[in-house]
Amino acid sequence: MDGDSIMNSHLLPLSFDDDNVDQKSDSDSISVDSDIEVNDINYINDDFIRLDLEHDNNSSEDEIESSTTTTNNIIIPVTDVQSFSTNINNINPSIQVSSSNKDATTISVHQKRRQWSAQEKLKIISELNKGVSLHALELRYNCTRKMIRDWKNNENKLIKLVKDQGGKGKKRKRLNGAGAKLSYADLDDRLIRWYRSKRGLNQADVNVSKEKVTFKGMVREGNRICSELKTNQPSNKWFTRFLKRHRLSLQKPVRKQKISLSEAHISINKFHSYLRQCSQWGPKRGPMGCFVESDICNMDESPLSLWGDQSRRSINDINTRNEIEGCLENKRFATIILCAFPEKNHRVEPVLLFRGTGKVSSSEEKHYSPNVKVFFTPKAFINMPTWEKYITWWLKKVKDGNRKLFITDSCTSHLNENLKKRMRDEGISLAVIPTGCTQYIQLLDVHVFATFKNHYxxxxxxxxxxxxxxxxxxxxxxxxxxxxxxxxASAWARTLKSTNFPEAFRSLGYTWVDDSPIKPNHIPWYTFDPDCIELNEDEINEQNCDSVPSEHISSILIKNQHKQLTLKHFWKK
Known part of the structure; x- marks a missing residue:
């Protein structure tokens, strides 16, 4: 298949006959939960919901000020249209000038309705109490006499609003209960109570829940409540306004940091030092020592759902930390394993781990994409037997007689001692990313997985x-x-086309062209200087979990003991 065919292979028809499948195969014995939703085509995509929260600090918590506009028609002579329209457009681009064959031209001026906070209303009332006329206040503040009279009648309520809110009510625009009445008051009350029970944001409770609440989940719950109340279901725009009424927004979940940033700096510096030291364990082939760009790779796994139901953002209160208990994504249909190189990524295809025992029909396997490798595990997670199969398959794909650098995280399955010894025998240097640093230094987590899942x-x-x-x-x-x-297969082909892998590897310090310092933009206040590296056998063994035999290190020291010494060797540590 060419590149375009691979990127559109998912549109091919599923011409597969389920009647010829063995009854004991994974097609029937393995239950896969269906994620079919009702009226899902009308749901709002979480990634495209944009809430206008620029004025939330100045708006009411209970209501939303109407954003309707007023139109004023100004009649001016035709001879002055050109000069007038030029000046108007320079002042306000939203003003439109329309010309005609008549002697006059109508200019439509759109102005947004003014809003007054409770503090501003009290200021106008105080001036009224001091004897300032309604006409003077009307001209000074550009408001009507009726508005001033209404504010005067509610003066005590405005004062109470400002005091009861502890000063925060000064920015409120309206009193409680003002404005248009809710069309779904019962739904609004039950839905906000359901949200509070999920998120557990009532600080009076001892046990605080931190469940993930998605926009689609809230819509489904709202429709269920409407069925119980036997009322019509509101539109998706109603749920968007619901978020604004209760000061909620869609936010990215926060992964809890396992270690502090200062500790991460130390671990990342040791990891970068180890990569430079690994490059000296073989004949020099370029600026990266015994490695070239096609010899360095990063491998990692990530959960994958069939339809992409794991929303990247969830509902949370404004100005609060969106912490999620447990896994951020809990709808796992399969596990995707990616192995990325700076170049020649076509050698290793994506790997999918499906749930099951592997008893599938040959006709099903024929319909799998030829650009994806499939393994079966009991729970669709990586385990020791599957890891051994993957390494055997990976070595067949990349083995060319040159030394390789295999970078991965500290997953338990990745630290199998037998496989580590086998990789050393095959000339593979295993570099393990320190625990708690994958969000900073794992290339697939930083640059690839988000792009891949968006394409998927x-x-x-x-x-x-x-x-x-x-x-x-x-x-x-x-x-x-x-x-x-x-x-x-289609998503991976699009990812390879849209991602600059050589630049991504260099930005994280996986590859380099000289000894210039490395400053990843996403790691605050971190800099790695290759000139500060010193060979230390104890640090090498501690960093890589004895991934390099001590005999090999001793042979390096013996080879260098007759070389001319420099000032660095005499420097006291």
Whole structure:
């Protein structure tokens, strides 16, 4: 397949006959939870919801000021249209000038309605009490006499509002209960109580819950409540206004830091030092010692859902930390394993781990994408046997007689002693990213996975647009696996085209062209200077968990003992 065919392979028809599948195969024995939703095609995509919260500090918590505009028609002679329109456009681009064949031209001036805070209203009332006329106040503050009279009648309520809120009510625009009445008052009350029970933001309670609440989940709960109340379901715009009424917003979940930033700096510096030291363990082939760019890779796993239901943002109160208990993404249909190189990424295809025992029919395997490798595990997670299969398959793909650098995280399955010894025998240097530093220094987490999943979800949306909404789409477990392989192949092909892998590797210090300092932009106040590296056998063994045999280090020291010494060797530590 060429590049364009791979990127659109997910649109091919699923011509697979489930009747010929063995009854004991994973197609029937393995249950895959269906994620079909009702009226999902009408739901708002979380990634495209934009809430206008620029004026939240100045708006009421209970209501939203109407943003309607007023139109004033100004009649001016035609001869002055050109000069007048030029000056008007320089002042306010929203003013439109329309000309006609008549002797006069109508200019439509759109002005946003003014809003007064409680403090401003009390200031106008105080001036009124001092004897200032309504006419003078009307001209000075550009408000009507009726508005001033209404504020005067509610003077005591405005004073109480400012005092009861502890000073915060000064910026409130309206009194409680003012404005248009809610059309779904019961739904609004029950939905906010449901949200509070999920998030547990009532600080009076001892046990605080931190469950993840997505926009789609809130819409589903609202529709369920409407069914109980036997009322019509509101539109999605109503739920958007619900967020603004209760000062909620869509925020990215926060991953809890396992170590402090200062400790991460130390661990990352040791990791970068180890990469430079690994480059000296073989014949020099370029600026990176015994490595070239095609010899260095980063491998990691990530959960994957079939339709991309894991929203990247969830609902949380404004100005609060959006902490989530447990896994950020809990809808795992499969696990995706990616292995990225600075160049020649076509050698190692993406790997999918499906749930099951691997008893699938040969006809199903024929329909898998040829650009994706498939393994089966009991829970769709990486384990020791699957890790051994992956390493064997990976070595067949990349082995060319040159030394390799394999960078991965500190997952328990990755630290198998037998596999580490086997990789050393094959000339593979294993570099383990320190615990708690993957969000800073893991290339796939920083640069690749987000891009890949965005392309994957785009491909899923394209498939749904072509084959109908999910409420009417019925797929067996076998067809879901086939579709997942095709979506993965298309998303990976688009990721390779849209990501600058050589630049990404250099930005994290995985590769280098000289000994200039490394300053990753996403790691605050961190700098790695290669000139400060000194060979230390104890640090090497501690950093890489004895990934390099001590005999090899001793041979390096013996080779260097007859070389001319420099001032660095005499410097006292």
């Amino acid at each position: 979800y785009d491909c899923a949306e394209e498939y749904l647009e072509l084959n109908g909404p999910r409420s009417k789409l019925k797929l067996s477990a076998s067809k879901k696996r086939i579709l997942c392989t095709r979506l993965t």
